[in-house]
Amino acid sequence: xxxxxxxxxxxxxxxxxxxxxxxxxxxxxxxxxxxxxxxxxxxxxxxxxxxxxxxxxxxxxxxxxxxxxxxxxxxxxxxxxxxxxxxxxxxxxxxxxxxxxxxxxxxxxxxxxxxxxxxxxxxxxxxxxxxxxxxxxxxxxxxxxxxxxxxxxxxxxxxxxxxxxxxxxxxxxxxxxxxxxxxxxxxxxxxxxxxxxxxxxxxxxxxxxxxxxxxxxxxxxxxxxxxxxxxxxxx
Amino acid sequence: xxxxxxxxxxxxxxxxxxxxxxxxxxxxxxxxxxxxxxxxxxxxxxxxxxxxxxxxxxxxxxxxxxxxxxxxxxxxxxxxxxxxxxxxxxxxxxxxxxxxxxxxxxxxxxxxxxxxxxxxxxxxxxxxxxxxxxxxxxxxxxxxxxxxxxxxxxxxxxxxxxxxxxxxxxxxxxxxxxxxxxxxxxxxxxxxxxxxxxxxxxxxxxxxxxxxxxxxxxxxxxxxxxxxxxxxxxxx
Numbered sequence: 001x002x003x004x005x006x007x008x009x010x011x012x013x014x015x016x017x018x019x020x021x022x023x024x025x026x027x028x029x030x031x032x033x034x035x036x037x038x039x040x041x042x043x044x045x046x047x048x049x050x051x052x053x054x055x056x057x058x059x060x061x062x063x064x065x066x067x068x069x070x071x072x073x074x075x076x077x078x079x080x081x082x083x084x085x086x087x088x089x090x091x092x093x094x095x096x097x098x099x100x101x102x103x104x105x106x107x108x109x110x111x112x113x114x115x116x117x118x119x120x121x122x123x124x125x126x127x128x129x130x131x132x133x134x135x136x137x138x139x140x141x142x143x144x145x146x147x148x149x150x151x152x153x154x155x156x157x158x159x160x161x162x163x164x165x166x167x168x169x170x171x172x173x174x175x176x177x178x179x180x181x182x183x184x185x186x187x188x189x190x191x192x193x194x195x196x197x198x199x200x201x202x203x204x205x206x207x208x209x210x211x212x213x214x215x216x217x218x219x220x221x222x223x224x225x226x227x228x229x230x231x232x233x234x235x
Numbered sequence: 236x237x238x239x240x241x242x243x244x245x246x247x248x249x250x251x252x253x254x255x256x257x258x259x260x261x262x263x264x265x266x267x268x269x270x271x272x273x274x275x276x277x278x279x280x281x282x283x284x285x286x287x288x289x290x291x292x293x294x295x296x297x298x299x300x301x302x303x304x305x306x307x308x309x310x311x312x313x314x315x316x317x318x319x320x321x322x323x324x325x326x327x328x329x330x331x332x333x334x335x336x337x338x339x340x341x342x343x344x345x346x347x348x349x350x351x352x353x354x355x356x357x358x359x360x361x362x363x364x365x366x367x368x369x370x371x372x373x374x375x376x377x378x379x380x381x382x383x384x385x386x387x388x389x390x391x392x393x394x395x396x397x398x399x400x401x402x403x404x405x406x407x408x409x410x411x412x413x414x415x416x417x418x419x420x421x422x423x424x425x426x427x428x429x430x431x432x433x434x435x436x437x438x439x440x441x442x443x444x445x446x447x448x449x450x451x452x453x454x455x456x457x458x459x460x461x462x463x464x465x466x467x468x469x470x471x
Binding site: 192197 | 287319324327328333336340342389
């Protein structure tokens with residue numbers, strides 16, 4: 001599962017892992033702005049950005065090939081838009097769309113692959129991201145494990161009873177399983193809410209203060225943003 | 236001695252019309268451990284949810300002399316700590332330490348004081364090393380300990396444990412019994428596990444169709460209601 005692998009990656013040890021999330025988030029944001037605002041003919045810049053991200057993955061001791069494959073998950077989504085541009089007679093635009101999407105996904109993957117989720121959420125919180133949104137992300141991430149485990153149990157139970165022959169029957173079974181999963185998740189949400197209330201929850205999740213932002217974090221952020229600015233002005 | 240929990244003629248009906256409690260009278264005294272037995276659907280969990288105001292029925296419930304009412308809920312939820320059956324419902328924060336500090340921070344403690352309490356509670360349940368871990372990396376026994384630590388960090392006067400031995404293997408059950416035996420709080424154990432209850436409880440009550448049908452020592456109650464594992468006939 002994606003989130004299990006990313007969780008393992010994010011618990012590694014490297015210079016990038018050691019950087020504060022409050023430095024890494026604006027750094028990635030800067031990179032995304034650089035990529036998004038680059039002109040359509042930006043192949044040399046795209047190559048430099050790609051090499052920078054590869055260097056980042058290697059520095060973070062993450063499996064480069066696996067990361068490159070995972071970032072490709074965005075391609076089917078943007079392929080439709082790229083196809084429209086291509087059919088409209090703008091092949092360069094189509095290519096740049098694919099390049100920009102892929103580079104952005106790889107940059108975000110580098111961020112989440114080097115930052116454990118609790119730190120990432122705390123970093124986003126201190127940078128002013130809406131609390132409610134973070135709370136939803138936090139619960140989603142926490143219970144993704146539980147719900148996916150339940151889904152696997154249901155799948156196994158289905159197989160133990162011989163599975164189902166035929167695509168239509170399998171589709172119906174999957175739809176039924178989804179409905180059960182939804183109602184179970186709803187029930188669990190009620191239980192979680194109860195357990196939160198019984199520990200004094202008043203509608204606001206208290207957040208512990210993040211560790212200190214070090215000079216090295218500031219230097220990393222400044223250096224990275226300078227590179228982005230330099231590349232942007234050269235593009 | 237004044238009871239720490241006193242329920243009088245407690246009645247409750249769910250929105251779908253199911254009558255869950257039909258007049259429960261119950262007292263729990265400081266330091267004692269009471270086992271709550273009863274069939275599934277007999278009203279045990281519904282009763283427990285009234286003890287810190289998660290459900291509100293007719294009749295009255297008092298905790299340490301305070302009526303369970305809206306204006307007292309914050310104080311009452313500090314006094315009554317409920318450990319739920321499935322620890323995954325209770326461990327919702329990203330890390331163990333954050334989860335255990337959740338209650339103390341809600342009580343208005345400073346982060347430093349909440350940290351101190353959390354570390355003390357984790358030490359008390361013997362799982363200090365898990366502080367930085369994510370809850371989904373823990374075993375069922377570890378999760379249960381962390382869930383109890385989350386409650387102990389609020390320094391409650393009463394511990395309510397709903398099916399505490401669910402998901403635990405025999406060594407895990409043994410360790411949990413040892414842990415609970417060492418805790419000074421008054422305890423309410425809602426359980427089907429007769430052996431576990433017999434090892435810890437001073438007395439037991441038996442729920443039947445939304446009311447307490449009988450009480451006594453654990454041995455007396457299981458004898459009277461035929462509530463033991465021996466009901467499964469042996470094939471030998």
